[in-house]
Every structure is written in C-alpha cells, then in structure tokens.
Amino acid sequence: MPIQTSLTKLLGVRYPIVQGGMQWVGVPQLAASVSEAGGLGILTALTQPSPDALREAIRETRKLTSKPFGVNITLLPTINPPDYEGYARAAIEEGVKIYETAGNNPGPLIKYFKSQGCIVIHKCTTVRHAKSAERLGVDVLSIDGFECAGHPGEDDIGGLVLMARAAKELKIPFIASGGIADGRGLAAAMALGAVGVNMGTRFMCTVESPIHENIKRKIVESTERDTVHIFRSFRNTARVFKNKVAVEVVNIEHKPGAKFEDVKDLVSGLRGKKVYETGDPDYGIWSAGITIGLINDVPTCKDLLVRMEKEAEEIIGQVSSTVVKAKL
Numbered sequence: 001m002p003i004q005t006s007l008t009k010l011l012g013v014r015y016p017i018v019q020g021g022m023q024w025v026g027v028p029q030l031a032a033s034v035s036e037a038g039g040l041g042i043l044t045a046l047t048q049p050s051p052d053a054l055r056e057a058i059r060e061t062r063k064l065t066s067k068p069f070g071v072n073i074t075l076l077p078t079i080n081p082p083d084y085e086g087y088a089r090a091a092i093e094e095g096v097k098i099y100e101t102a103g104n105n106p107g108p109l110i111k112y113f114k115s116q117g118c119i120v121i122h123k124c125t126t127v128r129h130a131k132s133a134e135r136l137g138v139d140v141l142s143i144d145g146f147e148c149a150g151h152p153g154e155d156d157i158g159g160l161v162l163m164a165r166a167a168k169e170l171k172i173p174f175i176a177s178g179g180i181a182d183g184r185g186l187a188a189a190m191a192l193g194a195v196g197v198n199m200g201t202r203f204m205c206t207v208e209s210p211i212h213e214n215i216k217r218k219i220v221e222s223t224e225r226d227t228v229h230i231f232r233s234f235r236n237t238a239r240v241f242k243n244k245v246a247v248e249v250v251n252i253e254h255k256p257g258a259k260f261e262d263v264k265d266l267v268s269g270l271r272g273k274k275v276y277e278t279g280d281p282d283y284g285i286w287s288a289g290i291t292i293g294l295i296n297d298v299p300t301c302k303d304l305l306v307r308m309e310k311e312a313e314e315i316i317g318q319v320s321s322t323v324v325k326a327k328l
C-alpha cells in the first residue's frame with residue numbers, strides 16, 4: 001500500500017516528498033523529473049534572471065511533465081532586492097498553483113498567492129515563525145532543522161526536537177526539512193508528526209540534477225563532517241560544503257571587526273554557480289546539508305522515491321512489530 005498523507009492528497013502527488021527550491025539547481029530538468037517520479041518538483045524563481053525567464057522555465061517544465069509542480073520564491077536580505085512581485089505575477093499568470101515561500105516578511109506574498117486560490121508551503125526554522133505563517137493562512141509549513149543546507153536560522157535547534165515541538169504546537173500540517181535523505185528519515189519524520197518531507201541535498205545528487213558530475217561524486221565521497229557554517233558573525237548563518245573558500249570565509253569572520261565586505265567577493269553567487277557548471281568544488285561557496293553523510297549513490301529521481309517509500313514501509317513495520325499488546 002502506498003504511503004498516503006494529507007500532503008499527498010492536498011498536492012495530488014504519489015509520494016509525500018517535496019524537492020525544495022535550490023538556487024541554480026531548481027530548474028525545469030530536475031523539477032519535472034521529481035514530479036514525474038511522483039514527488040513535488042519545485043522551480044526556484046530566483047535562479048531565473050527575470051520574471052519573463054521564469055515564464056519560459058514554467059512552460060519548459062510543462063513540456064516535460066503533466067503532473068503538479070511548484071515555484072519557490074525566497075525573500076533574501078539584500079541591498080537591491082529582486083522583482084519579487086514580478087516573479088510572483090509571472091508564475092500566477094502561467095497557472096502555477098503551488099508555491100514554496102521562505103525568508104523575511106512573507107506576508108504580502110502569501111496574501112497574494114492565497115487570493116489567487118493557490119496552495120502555499122512556507123519554510124521556516126523556528127516554531128514561533130511557523131505560528132506567524134500559520135496566522136497568515138499558509139496551507140503547510142516546512143520546518144527546517146539545524147541539519148539543513150542553506151540557512152538554518154540562529155537558534156541551532158535540531159530536527160528531532162523542532163519537529164516534536166511543531167507537532168504539539170501547530171494547528172496545520174507540516175513537513176520535515178533538513179537531515180533527510182532516505183526512507184529511514186521519512187519514517188522518522190512521520191513518527192514525529194510530519195505529513196511528509198522536504199529534501200534538497202539528496203535531490204542534488206540524482207541523475208537528473210543539473211549540477212556537474214564531479215560535484216555529485218564529491219557529495220557521495222563526503223561525510224556528515226564535511227559542511228561548515230559561514231556568516232555566523234553576521235547573524236545570517238548558512239551551512240555550506242566545507243571547501244577552501246568556506247574555510248577562508250570562516251577565518252576572516254573570526255578576525256576582530258570583520259565585515260561582510262571582507263568576504264563579499266569570496267561568497268559571490270556567481271562563483272557558486274560556476275562550481276555546479278565546471279565541477280571545481282573549491283571554486284566558490286555551495287550549499288550542502290549534513291545529509292551528505294547518508295548519500296552514497298546517484299540514482300534517478302524515480303528510483304530514489306520508490307526506494308525511500310519501500311525503506312520507510314519496512315521500518316514502520318519493524319517498529320510496529322515491537323509493540324506487544326498485554327493480555328488481560
């Protein structure tokens with residue numbers, strides 16, 4: 001029997017598994033493959049250079065799959081903010097009905113999507129922020145534990161406690177994000193109260209992922225000790241792969257009076273994009289969660305999802321068999 005939850009019913013997907021929005025990675029090729037495989041693929045809006053480019057990406061994805069997919073819009077702390085309204089409007093006009101939002105002050109964006117009859121999954125790293133998004137009317141919360149790639153927040157709360165808190169305190173469904181790469185993680189997330197999972201790093205290391213094969217190989221070869229946090233001193237913590245550039249950034253941050261300008265060139269997003277294009281893991285900063293310690297192959301998206309469900313079913317069955325009813 002398939003694993004069905006309120007998430008699979010809400011989204012119209014086969015598996016309760018969402019591919020999170022990832023800069024430079026959430027492109028039509030990957031999003032469509034995840035959706036075709038039965039999960040929810042996500043296009044990353046800001047990977048596209050303009051709202052019109054996002055329109056084309058949405059159309060390209062539709063040529064590759066007829067199944068549901070979503071669009072991620074992350075609100076970034078930046079001096080020159082992107083045209084968030086333009087990206088949102090383009091996606092709505094192209095008929096996208098599912099959105100993943102993240103970042104600061106998402107209220108106006110969420111209100112707009114809900115006014116258009118859309119489903120909104122909002123990603124956050126604390127229960128207090130989750131409650132705020134709940135009041136804004138989102139449909140599902142994606143709770144990011146400290147294990148995640150990208151921005152884990154500043155509270156450093158691991159998924160085990162964070163999900164259990166979410167299950168107790170939230171009134172709407174949530175999915176678990178961060179630290180999940182296999183069926184054991186899916187089963188654990190469901191035991192903690194989640195209705196599904198969100199994965200980023202695991203989907204980076206699939207056949208259909210657009211990143212260079214050298215980077216996929218590097219992920220397979222690495223362990224859970226091969227990530228590091230940067231931007232801690234700027235209170236904008238990000239978990240990235242522990243390479244030469246990341247170590248240099250951390251060393252600079254430790255110097256008295258360090259400012260963002262001191263590392264700006266090292267952490268350029270364009271350098272990170274080049275990593276995925278050229279396969280040089282030390283060229284720039286690139287995101288990776290500690291799930292790299294659980295990844296040891298490069299499957300197709302379909303094979304990954306089928307395997308995860310089978311593993312989760314087996315583990316749930318094993319746990320159930322340990323519960324023995326006392327005879328009266």
